[in-house]
Amino acid sequence: MTVPHLRPAEASSTTSQLEISQNLESLFAQRSKYLAGQNNNMDRYYDIQSPLSRHAYTMEVNRKTYLHAWTQHRNMKITDCQSKIHISKIRVRDNTATVSLGHSQQITYAYKDQLSSTHSFGLGTWHAVTLKKINDQWIVWKEWYLDPLEENPRLIAAGMPSSPPHRPALKDGKNYKRKQAVAYANKYAGIAWRTNDKVKYNSKYKNYNNLGGDCTNFASQALGDQTEGGGLPMMGAWRYHFPKGGTKTWVQTDAFKDFILYSGYGKKIATESFSKLVEKTEAHPYGLIGELAAGDLIAHVMNHDVDHFSIVTGFDQRGYPLVNSHTADRFQAPFDLGWDNKTTYILIHIRD
Numbered sequence: 001m002t003v004p005h006l007r008p009a010e011a012s013s014t015t016s017q018l019e020i021s022q023n024l025e026s027l028f029a030q031r032s033k034y035l036a037g038q039n040n041n042m043d044r045y046y047d048i049q050s051p052l053s054r055h056a057y058t059m060e061v062n063r064k065t066y067l068h069a070w071t072q073h074r075n076m077k078i079t080d081c082q083s084k085i086h087i088s089k090i091r092v093r094d095n096t097a098t099v100s101l102g103h104s105q106q107i108t109y110a111y112k113d114q115l116s117s118t119h120s121f122g123l124g125t126w127h128a129v130t131l132k133k134i135n136d137q138w139i140v141w142k143e144w145y146l147d148p149l150e151e152n153p154r155l156i157a158a159g160m161p162s163s164p165p166h167r168p169a170l171k172d173g174k175n176y177k178r179k180q181a182v183a184y185a186n187k188y189a190g191i192a193w194r195t196n197d198k199v200k201y202n203s204k205y206k207n208y209n210n211l212g213g214d215c216t217n218f219a220s221q222a223l224g225d226q227t228e229g230g231g232l233p234m235m236g237a238w239r240y241h242f243p244k245g246g247t248k249t250w251v252q253t254d255a256f257k258d259f260i261l262y263s264g265y266g267k268k269i270a271t272e273s274f275s276k277l278v279e280k281t282e283a284h285p286y287g288l289i290g291e292l293a294a295g296d297l298i299a300h301v302m303n304h305d306v307d308h309f310s311i312v313t314g315f316d317q318r319g320y321p322l323v324n325s326h327t328a329d330r331f332q333a334p335f336d337l338g339w340d341n342k343t344t345y346i347l348i349h350i351r352d
Contacts, residue, residue: 016097017092019138020092020097020099020138021087021090023137023138024085024087024131027045027140028083028085028103030045031060032082032083032105033081034060035081035105035107036078036081037064037078043057044137044139045057045140046140047141050141053139053142056143057140059147062150063147063150065153066149066151066152066153067107069153069154069156070153070156070337071109073157074160074334075112075113075160076111076112077109077110077111077112077115078108078109079109079110079115080106080107080108080118080120081105081106081107082105082106083103083104083105083106084103084105084193085103085104086101086102086103086191087099087100087101088101088102095132095134096130096132096133097130097131097132097133097138098130098131099127099128099129100126100127100128101127101129102124102125102127102191103124103125103126103145103191104122104123104124104191104193105122105125105193106120106121107121111318119316119332120332121330121332121333121334122189122192122193122194122330123148123192123328123331123333124193124329124331125146125148125191125328125329126145126191126209127143128143128144130142130143146327147328148330148337148338149337150338151338155340155341155342157274157275157336157340157341157343158341159274159275159278159279160278160318161278161289161319161320161321162278162286162287162290163290163315163317163318163319164286164290164319168293170182173351173352174352175351175352176223176231176232176265176351176352177229177231178230178293178294178352179295180231181230181295181311181350182222182295182311182313182314184222184229185222185313185324186313186324186332187228188201188202188221189324189326189329189330189331192324193331194331201214201218201326202225202228205246206243206244206245206246208251209326209327213308213326214326214327215253215308215325215327216250216251216253216256216309217246217250217251217326218309218326219256219311220246220250220251220256221240222311222324223297223311224240230295230350232265232350235263236249236259237255237259238256238259238263253305253306253308253309254305257299257306260297260348261348266296266297266348266350267349267351268346269291270288270291270346270347271301271344271345272288272344272345273345274341274343274345275341276288277289277345277347289319289347291347292321292349293312293349294312294313294314294315295311295312296311296347296348297312297347297350298310298311298312298321298323298335298345298348299346299348300345301345301346308325308327309325310330311323311324311325313332314332320335321334321335322335323335
């Protein structure tokens with residue numbers, strides 16, 4: 001590769017960055033093949049003798065173990081996995097490089113008794129990676145990222161969703177533009193792999209990922225944005241002050257949950273474990289999750305506190321509720337993926 005108009009040192013630095021970028025592209029592609037179940041020599045990108053590098057490698061082993069254990073519980077099979085990386089910064093000094101990047105990953109699954117029908121969902125994570133050049137190869141020396149697949153595979157909840165035979169067409173209501181809210185959640189799903197890869201977060205809103213998490217801010221936007229979202233009017237303590245930021249009720253999980261339920265904007269369908277939500281009963285032949293509609297909310301509760309919010313954006317071929325969220329970014333992902341059997345879920349229907 002020819003680098004014009006650069007002094008030798010600058011050209012060398014640019015070449016090193018190109019070499020590092022290509023190495024990372026290869027690394028993340030191999031990770032996705034490994035996650036899909038292909039056995040490959042992914043360990044060549046690590047120094048297993050180094051504790052920090054070994055820890056980074058073990059994270060990838062553990063996430064594969066969890067994902068395949070989860071699909072076994074759901075009678076699914078992973079059929080494909082793809083990766084894209086978005087490098088924002090590379091700093092090279094001697095034989096060490098520090099890199100900040102976003103990783104967009106698409107995971108495709110099918111039910112074992114219906115392998116011809118697949119569903120693909122997206123995950124997005126931000127990574128801080130330190131690489132070292134050893135024996136002419138860049139290896140992962142240490143890495144940090146918030147992994148949505150880091151749960152204990154022995155704590156996966158039992159049960160299987162079942163789809164209602166007919167779901168009404170998604171449409172905007174008188175008070176809540178449901179169809180528009182779902183479109184907003186799909187458009188601004190961050191770096192999660194999705195159909196529209198040109199938009200990340202909505203830049204007119206503050207990003208709270210470094211301030212405790214952006215999931216509730218994102219849910220508030222999807223419901224309340226007046227231009228592209230659901231159009232629910234701001235009221236009471238639930239407000240976003242442009243450009244300053246959102247109120248506690250706009251961005252904090254428990255405060256947002258209380259507002260949605262007590263304001264009348266939403267009503268609680270149920271608060272239960274995954275196994276109870278998918279259980280078929282006489283009153284709910286498709287389980288309590290059969291009451292959900294696209295545009296509704298799911299609160300994920302840990303230790304009696306709401307830990308996360310996601311918005312329902314659709315259902316897979318068997319009626320599995322699919323959600324979008326920030327921190328980590330998800331696009332049409334199964335709602336319990338990455339959560340364990342100690343999690344309870346509050347299903348909230350937004351009134352039209």
